[in-house]
Every structure is written in C-alpha cells, then in structure tokens.
Amino acid sequence: MEAVHFGAGNIGRGFIGLLLHQAGYHTTFVDVNEAVIKEINEKKQYTVVLATEESESLTVKNISGINSIQDPGKVIQAIVHADMITTAVGPNVLPIIAGLIAKGLKERAKTTNQPLNIIACENMVGGTSFLKEKVYEHLTQEEKTTIDNLFGFPDAAVDRIVPNQKHDNLLQVSVEPYYEWVVEEPAIKGTKPDVNGITFVDDLTPYIERKLFTVNSGHAAVAYVGHQMGYQTITEAINDEKVQEIIKGALHESGEALIRTYDFNREEHQAYTEKIIGRFMNPYISDEITRVARGPIRKLGARERLIRPASMYMDVTGKEPTYLAKTIAAALKFTNEQDNEAVKLQKMIADQGVQEALKEVSGLEAGHPLLKVILNAYNERGD
Ligand SMILES: NC(=O)c1ccc[n+]([C@@H]2O[C@H](COP(=O)([O-])OP(=O)(O)OC[C@H]3O[C@@H](n4cnc5c(N)ncnc54)[C@H](O)[C@@H]3O)[C@@H](O)[C@H]2O)c1
Ligand SMILES: O=P(O)(O)OC[C@@H](O)[C@@H](O)[C@H](O)[C@H](O)CO
Incomplete structure (x- = not known):
C-alpha cells in the first residue's frame, strides 16, 4: 500500500509517518525542505523515540521523499498511484499545496478510476474541507464532478505533542506517548484506510x-x-x-x-x-x-x-x-x-x-x- 504524506515535519514524521508504517504502508514524504528529503532518500528510515523514562525507540522504514519544488511531476505520479494522501503542513500552507494535489487528482482521474481519500491532519476545524475548497479552485466544473465522485476529503483531528527538536540524526523525532487520530467516516470514498490508531466517527465536529x-x-x-x-x-x-x-x-x-x-x-x-x-x-x-x-x-x-x-x-x-x-x-x-x-x-x-x-x-x-x-x-x- 502506498501513502503520500505532505509535510515531513514534527507531526508528519513523529505521528502520521509512524502509524502509516505500522499499518504496512510505503510512505512518500513530500516536503520543500531539501535537507530532510535528501536524508529520507539516503537513510530510508528514521527513529521515533517515546518521551518516557524508558525512551522506547521505534523505527520507521519503507519511506522515500520528494522535493515538491524540484520534482512536482514526481508528486503528481505518486498521487496517481497512492492508496491514501495525508497532510501535516500547517493550515496556512494548505492553499499552497492545493494546486499540486489538484494536478495529481486530475491525472489520476484520467488514468485510473480508483477512489482515494485525502486527509488533512492539521489543527483546524474543517481542515480537510478547507483543503478541498482550495483544491477545487484549480478545477473546472466538469473536473469537480468527476473528482467529487471518486475522491473523499474526510475531516480529521490529530493529537500528539511533538516539540521542535535537534538531534545528530536529522530525522529522529521525540514524541509524547499519547496520541489520538479521529477521522470523519461518512466522507470516505472506497475502502476505509486500514490504519491501527485511527478512530472513525460519524460527526467529527x-x-x-x-x-x-x-x-x-x-x-x-x-x-x-x-x-x-x-x-x-x-x-x-x-x-x-x-x-x-x-x-x-x-x-x-x-x-x-x-x-x-x-x-x-x-x-x-x-x-x-x-x-x-x-x-x-x-x-x-x-x-x-x-x-x-x-x-x-x-x-x-x-x-x-x-x-x-x-x-x-x-x-x-x-x-x-x-x-x-x-x-x-x-x-x-x-x-x-x-x-x-x-x-x-x-x-x-x-x-x-x-x-x-x-x-x-x-x-x-x-x-x-x-x-x-x-x-x-x-x-x-x-x-
Ligand atoms: N507538533 C505538534 O505537536 C502537532 C500536534 C498536532 C497537530 N499538529 C499540526 O500539524 C501540522 C504540522 O505541524 P508540525 O508541528 O509538524 O510543523 P512542522 O513545521 O514541524 O512541519 C511542517 C512541515 O511542512 C513542510 N512544508 C512547508 N511548506 C510546505 C509545502 N509547500 N509543501 C510540502 N511541505 C511543506 C515544512 O518544511 C515542514 O517539514 C500543523 O497543522 C499543526 O497544527 C502539530
Ligand atoms: O500546532 P499549532 O500551532 O496549531 O498549536 C501549537 C500546539 O498547541 C500544538 O502543536 C500541540 O502541540 C498539538 O496540537 C498537540 O496535539
């Protein structure tokens, strides 16, 4: 299974990337930080350390990275082949990534009729709905109808404290042990993502x-x-x-x-x-x-x-x-x-x-x- 995740920062690596790996996904991280993307592609793994007395370490493998400024075409292809898309870039960045997501979805709709879910994991009421609105600004009426039928934009709530940090290993990330990831089920298109740790609910509000x-x-x-x-x-x-x-x-x-x-x-x-x-x-x-x-x-x-x-x-x-x-x-x-x-x-x-x-x-x-x-x-x- 393939996941494309926008934002290889604190919550991207320390929470979403970890759960996707544990669920058996290969995760392609998309980011604008070249040092982080280079390191992901060189090391092909990173460590998540739980911030407790025992400091348990978990290894996230099966990852790769794309710099979306240098290789937008690769991001489009990754969206075409993905089973799930997630973001953790910050609410203000959603409008910036919307254009590339729109291109990827249009290409996917042309080449495959496989459904796909796009889940924004941001601290924001209606984060995915906002992303959808921004993606739709890049579509014609006809494209909107096709994409409406195929692709789901469920809203989500994510909770895990992941501070800013510096380690000798650039990708290592220390996170609190607690986490919660809640996703709006009725908006899902196709099969529900099988990720241990996601709670699906009827009404996210x-x-x-x-x-x-x-x-x-x-x-x-x-x-x-x-x-x-x-x-x-x-x-x-x-x-x-x-x-x-x-x-x-x-x-x-x-x-x-x-x-x-x-x-x-x-x-x-x-x-x-x-x-x-x-x-x-x-x-x-x-x-x-x-x-x-x-x-x-x-x-x-x-x-x-x-x-x-x-x-x-x-x-x-x-x-x-x-x-x-x-x-x-x-x-x-x-x-x-x-x-x-x-x-x-x-x-x-x-x-x-x-x-x-x-x-x-x-x-x-x-x-x-x-x-x-x-x-x-x-x-x-x-x-
Ligand atoms: N850190 C936490 O404790 C925490 C917990 C829950 C939710 N969140 C939410 O998660 C989101 C991300 O927060 P964070 O703490 O991980 O921030 P962060 O700054 O650590 O990570 C954001 C990442 O997005 C990347 N980015 C910026 N512009 C981009 C673009 N155009 N395309 C692709 N990637 C781009 C940055 O380079 C960075 O790697 C926010 O909405 C935040 O509110 C954070
Ligand atoms: O990410 P922000 O800027 O919306 O808020 C800062 C922190 O409160 C936040 O990142 C928390 O650590 C997080 O929401 C815990 O789940």
Missing part, C-alpha cells in the same frame, strides 16, 4: 472542537501567559502557580462551553482535562513557548481555540470568560521577531489600536460583548 478547545486552548494559555511572565518553555511556565490558575480557569470555561454544547459527560471531560495538564507537565519533553504560541493571528481567528470557546462560554452561561480573556489579552501582547504573524499583529495594534486589530483578526463585530471583556483584560494593570 465534537471531536475536533473538544481537542482544539481543550488541548490547544490550554496549551495557548500556558504559552501566551508564560511568555508574558518571561518563561521560555512550557515546562517552566506550567510549574508557575499563576499560570496553573489561568490554564485551569480557561479549561473550566472552554469545558463548560463544550459540555453544554455537545452534552459531554462532566466527569469524563474533567478527567480528559486533567490528563492534558499532565501531558503538558511531561518532564521528558522540552517544548518551546515560541512553537506553541506560533501564528497568533491564526490562533485568534473566529473558529479557533481562544475566541470560539470564549464566545461559546458567554452564549451558554451568560457569564464573562475571565480566564480565556486573559489568555487572549496575552496573545495580543505576544512578541517574537522570528514569527511573521506576531510581527504583523504588533504592527496592526500599533497602527490601528488594539480594538480594531482584534476585530480584524477575530471577526468579532463592533458591540460584541466579548470585545469589551478582552479589552478590559488587555488593559488590566500587571498584564
């Missing part, structure tokens, strides 16, 4: 929102508040009592929003939340705050981990989301010269003022009660 508004809302709280307090890593920040108070408060608010919206069991949600806080405290992982805080404009988006649970909380309880608002205020203050979105956001705030910048990035309209709560938190002394 509760799963992706639970993941994004618990794991990622909590992670964002630690990162943005921790950054404001001068910490460099998630471990340093989460060991601070003030950060713990804010993460617990933020996850209580997002939890209340999720429990009341999706009718989750309260005790089970509490256990899920506590497990996540324990995962952030894993002493065998060192995760930089700048990675978790990356892309603050994306993270302040309307359907994202901060604004959406905060407004859901207000809707279902009628109360102010104090702790999510503190986190959003800290995100608005996040600075990092290496992060284009952080630089852009600070420029927007300097040019237009915080209220206009917040409205623009969050989609919150003038008069939305959440705006005032966030602005109050932003202007609080000591923040």
Whole structure:
C-alpha cells in the first residue's frame, strides 16, 4: 500500500509517518525542505523515540521523499498511484499545496478510476474541507464532478505533542506517548484506510472542537501567559502557580462551553482535562513557548481555540470568560521577531489600536460583548 504524506515535519514524521508504517504502508514524504528529503532518500528510515523514562525507540522504514519544488511531476505520479494522501503542513500552507494535489487528482482521474481519500491532519476545524475548497479552485466544473465522485476529503483531528527538536540524526523525532487520530467516516470514498490508531466517527465536529478547545486552548494559555511572565518553555511556565490558575480557569470555561454544547459527560471531560495538564507537565519533553504560541493571528481567528470557546462560554452561561480573556489579552501582547504573524499583529495594534486589530483578526463585530471583556483584560494593570 502506498501513502503520500505532505509535510515531513514534527507531526508528519513523529505521528502520521509512524502509524502509516505500522499499518504496512510505503510512505512518500513530500516536503520543500531539501535537507530532510535528501536524508529520507539516503537513510530510508528514521527513529521515533517515546518521551518516557524508558525512551522506547521505534523505527520507521519503507519511506522515500520528494522535493515538491524540484520534482512536482514526481508528486503528481505518486498521487496517481497512492492508496491514501495525508497532510501535516500547517493550515496556512494548505492553499499552497492545493494546486499540486489538484494536478495529481486530475491525472489520476484520467488514468485510473480508483477512489482515494485525502486527509488533512492539521489543527483546524474543517481542515480537510478547507483543503478541498482550495483544491477545487484549480478545477473546472466538469473536473469537480468527476473528482467529487471518486475522491473523499474526510475531516480529521490529530493529537500528539511533538516539540521542535535537534538531534545528530536529522530525522529522529521525540514524541509524547499519547496520541489520538479521529477521522470523519461518512466522507470516505472506497475502502476505509486500514490504519491501527485511527478512530472513525460519524460527526467529527465534537471531536475536533473538544481537542482544539481543550488541548490547544490550554496549551495557548500556558504559552501566551508564560511568555508574558518571561518563561521560555512550557515546562517552566506550567510549574508557575499563576499560570496553573489561568490554564485551569480557561479549561473550566472552554469545558463548560463544550459540555453544554455537545452534552459531554462532566466527569469524563474533567478527567480528559486533567490528563492534558499532565501531558503538558511531561518532564521528558522540552517544548518551546515560541512553537506553541506560533501564528497568533491564526490562533485568534473566529473558529479557533481562544475566541470560539470564549464566545461559546458567554452564549451558554451568560457569564464573562475571565480566564480565556486573559489568555487572549496575552496573545495580543505576544512578541517574537522570528514569527511573521506576531510581527504583523504588533504592527496592526500599533497602527490601528488594539480594538480594531482584534476585530480584524477575530471577526468579532463592533458591540460584541466579548470585545469589551478582552479589552478590559488587555488593559488590566500587571498584564
Ligand atoms: N507538533 C505538534 O505537536 C502537532 C500536534 C498536532 C497537530 N499538529 C499540526 O500539524 C501540522 C504540522 O505541524 P508540525 O508541528 O509538524 O510543523 P512542522 O513545521 O514541524 O512541519 C511542517 C512541515 O511542512 C513542510 N512544508 C512547508 N511548506 C510546505 C509545502 N509547500 N509543501 C510540502 N511541505 C511543506 C515544512 O518544511 C515542514 O517539514 C500543523 O497543522 C499543526 O497544527 C502539530
Ligand atoms: O500546532 P499549532 O500551532 O496549531 O498549536 C501549537 C500546539 O498547541 C500544538 O502543536 C500541540 O502541540 C498539538 O496540537 C498537540 O496535539
């Protein structure tokens, strides 16, 4: 079986690549990082180390790589012959890879009538649907009909903490032992991919929102508040009592929003939340705050981990989301010269003022009660 995976980065190698290998796939990694692609083709294997006391090592074999800038034609051919396509490139890169995926699907539709599923494994509500929209921008009406009949675009949620890291061996990757990969079953075309570790569900929305508004809302709280307090890593920040108070408060608010919206069991949600806080405290992982805080404009988006649970909380309880608002205020203050979105956001705030910048990035309209709560938190002394 052949898989084509876009993005040989942390989650690509440390999670998707590992599960595909264990399921018996040959995986072709597609990336723009020539050093990584060269190494994949030379070594033809890499090691995934589980971040636990035992440091168990797993070897991923049966892999090859294509540099999509140098060899787009090879990517098209790989799509023609694939049994499954996955991505883990980051939401902002999906529109960039969409054109090449469209070419591959068109070629496949011409040469074979075999169905295929394309699964975006990104932290985003409706990530695959967004990729599909971008792929379809490259198709004529007639091509869209053919491709609609043959190819599935199921949405997915993926969860495994894989920090940025450097090893002597470029491809080695250290990952937390926990993982979850949930895929929307009704959108699958043809045979369901046989990958041990994928959970198929009828409706992905509760799963992706639970993941994004618990794991990622909590992670964002630690990162943005921790950054404001001068910490460099998630471990340093989460060991601070003030950060713990804010993460617990933020996850209580997002939890209340999720429990009341999706009718989750309260005790089970509490256990899920506590497990996540324990995962952030894993002493065998060192995760930089700048990675978790990356892309603050994306993270302040309307359907994202901060604004959406905060407004859901207000809707279902009628109360102010104090702790999510503190986190959003800290995100608005996040600075990092290496992060284009952080630089852009600070420029927007300097040019237009915080209220206009917040409205623009969050989609919150003038008069939305959440705006005032966030602005109050932003202007609080000591923040
Ligand atoms: N790291 C985690 O803990 C984690 C966990 C769950 C989900 N995710 C999600 O997975 C996605 C990837 O995150 P990551 O942490 O692996 O990032 P990463 O930066 O480590 O990996 C992204 C990879 O995509 C490659 N890339 C960039 N542009 C490309 C292009 N045009 N074509 C092909 N490849 C390209 C990069 O070179 C890089 O190798 C994101 O959506 C992220 O939110 C990450
Ligand atoms: O990848 P991002 O930028 O959306 O979010 C940063 C982290 O919160 C994220 O990568 C987590 O480590 C991951 O989502 C855990 O499953």
